[in-house]
Amino acid sequence: MERFFCGSCKLKWEKEYDEIKYLNRKSDDNIITFCISCLNVLSSASIEIIVEKIITNLKNENYEIDDYALNLSLPLILLKLEEIIRHEYNIDSQVLSTPKKDSHRPVKNIYETFLFTVKDIWKILVIDKLSAHLNVPFKTNSDFSINVSYVTESCNMTPLLKEVTHAIKDVPPYNANRGLDLAKLKTSVFFKRNPIFLAGRYNKYSRRLSQTPWLINNNPVQTNGLEPISLEEIIKNAVTTLILPHCPCASQAITFSASGREDVDVRCLGEGRPFCLEINDCRSSPHKIFTGPSDITDNILRQVETDVNAFRVIKIQPSTPSSYSSLNHRFKLSEGPNLTTADLMIDTSRLISIKDMQMVSKEDVKLFLKQGETTKSKSYKALCFTSTPLFSPFRDSDNLQENCNEYNKLFTEYFSKFAFQCTPKRDPNSQGLQDDHINGVCTNEDTKVDDQANKNGASFDLNIKVSDKNPLLIVYQKTPLRVLHRRSLLNRPKSLYQLDAQFIHPQYFILDLICQAGFYVKEFIHGDFGRTKPSLTSIFGQQIHILELDVTQIHLNWPPSLSS
Incomplete structure (x- = not known):
């Protein structure tokens, strides 16, 4: 048995648990040509080669380290060899390694039951030499890891298993040199530092x-x-x-x-x-x-x-209204429109x-x-426009401010009634409400406000609080056409928590809203050809356009604000 094992594997199969004996083992590279247990991974020459390779690569890649962790990947053939050897020599102990904190070694209280693995012994030998050369300690939770991998060159391991079986059973055809050729391993070393x-x-x-x-x-x-x-x-x-x-x-x-x-x-x-x-x-x-x-x-x-x-x-932009059509277009003076320097400004x-x-x-x-991308809420401010006034004009007043204030009240009351109608029974196909002040034509009778609810004293809360449990409205949005080329086609339910409008003109108003993450605000306003239901366009019965949009707040308290 011993003549087929390297010094480390001899100690292993003798159930030796003293690390000092592994470190002080005698080099047997001149005696053993090929170890059938570790495929020469634990041989003295192999350990020296891999340590030298690690040190050389560290210098070539200019890494500076304070400590290091060590990871090892071995071919599966070694597990099969373990199984064959235990079976042939009636060794019943299983192979198991349970590392403890800040250690690469198995826990001591299982030493009497289990064997060291090839990985355990390899780390004992490599860490001892590597720490001495690098003058830095091994640390399991280090931010810098040295990763070593052994891979068999041949995919067909059947000939190698036959050679190992012949060696164990002492069959004359066994040839150590042939086994060494069949068990050639390629090694690779790479480093990784935690980001x-x-x-x-x-x-x-x-x-x-x-x-x-x-x-x-x-x-x-x-x-x-x-x-x-x-x-x-x-x-x-x-x-x-x-x-x-x-x-x-x-x-x-x-x-x-x-x-x-x-x-x-x-x-x-x-x-x-x-x-x-x-x-x-x-x-x-x-x-x-x-x-x-x-x-x-x-x-x-x-x-x-x-x-x-x-x-x-530095951007060159037209500075006169006559050149407004060219605003925000990048150009060189020699190639741009027919403008004089007086028509230009530097932005x-x-x-x-x-x-x-x-x-x-x-x-x-x-x-x-990452989780905040789907769980947070956001506040927006949008400038909207309608081709005709959203509400019927008031002939008893020519004051724009008074009209706008009245429009604000009508918009809020009308939308709140619509949202109340959709709660708790939310209908994604709801298109609008009938109202004497609305210029648009709404045909869906199912969206009329329940008059009986008003008679029973139901009130409309115009100051809806932001709450995932109590959204103002659930909006169903199919993937917008503008992003359909890169997003899967889904019908996503999204929550709207708060909505308020401030009219600055009968045809222009500023919309303030708070909504769930992933809410498509532009599509909620213009409807995206009916793919978003309900939308402001469908609710008020006429096309509403969005001119500008701002994100005014991301409701995610991270990272912590710095006092300075």
Whole structure:
């Protein structure tokens, strides 16, 4: 038996649990050509080779580490060999390893019952040599992991199993050199450092700036250099300039994500939208910057905010009403419309701002940012227009303000009645109500207000509170046509919590609403050709257009606001 095992495997099958004996074993590479238990993974020469490979790769890739974790992947053939050996030599002990905290070793109270695995012994041998060379400790929960993988070169393991069986049964055809050729293993080493997560909030003031880069055939759209293509690029450029020198890594290793997104023509105001930057594969230890003196970390993050907030883009725009049709079109003076310099102005408006930049944990990102995408609520402000006045004009007053105040009252009362009619029995096909003041024609009789409810003293609460348990209205929205090319076709029920209108003209009004995450506000207003039910267009019986839309608040209290 012993003449087919390396020194480590001999100790293993003798049920030896003293790590010192494994470390002090004599090199038997000149005696044993091929170990049928570990395929020479635990041989002295193999351990030396893999330790040298790890050290060399660390230097070549310029990693700086304070500690390390060690992960090992072995081929399944080793499990089969374990089974064959235990069966042939009547070894009943099962192979099991239960690591304890901050240790790669099995728990001591199971030593008398179970055997060390090849992985346990490999880690004992490698960690001892690796820690001595690197002068850093092994730590199971380290943010830096060394990953080693052994893979068999041949997919057909039947010849190898035959050789092992011949060796165990001492059959003459056994050839150690042939077994060594059949059991050739390829090794690979790669490193992984846990990502750094930076969170903050952003405001977007431009109606021409997308949140993320535009892609055509998976390639980002290139601009002519006058302005950036996305908010993500502005933030990532500042991080690349200020943070990556302290934590070197590839610029492609920075991942941007946010709690939802707004359309390119929608501004994000108020407290801003939470976002997160994931910085992967830092070469130097992040502890030097992010767990060092708090003022160093704070100064760097505040500088990132300052650089982003100071970002300006010089845009040449027409400055006269006669040139309004060309407003916001980028052009060169030599190629642009026939305008004189007197007709032009230089616009250096701020595009975005960020605040509350701070380091957060992966668990916080998953809990607040990812889950918040579907559970939060949002506030919007929309400028709407109708081709004809939504309500009949009041002939007894020529005062615009008085008319608008009356329109506000009519709109709120009318919509509240409609919402009351849909509660608790909500009908997604409801199209509108009959009312003497409405200019539009509504034909669905099922949506009339229940007069009996009024007689019984039912009241309409015009100040609906935001609550998931008590939405003002449930709206059913089929995937909008404008996003159908990238979203699955579903009919999604979404909650509307609050709605209020402020008329500034008989045909123009500002809509304030609070709704559930994922609520398509534009489609709720214009109806999307009947795909959103009910919509304001269907409720009031005439087409309502949306001219501008702003996100005024993201109701997600994360990341925590910084007092400074």
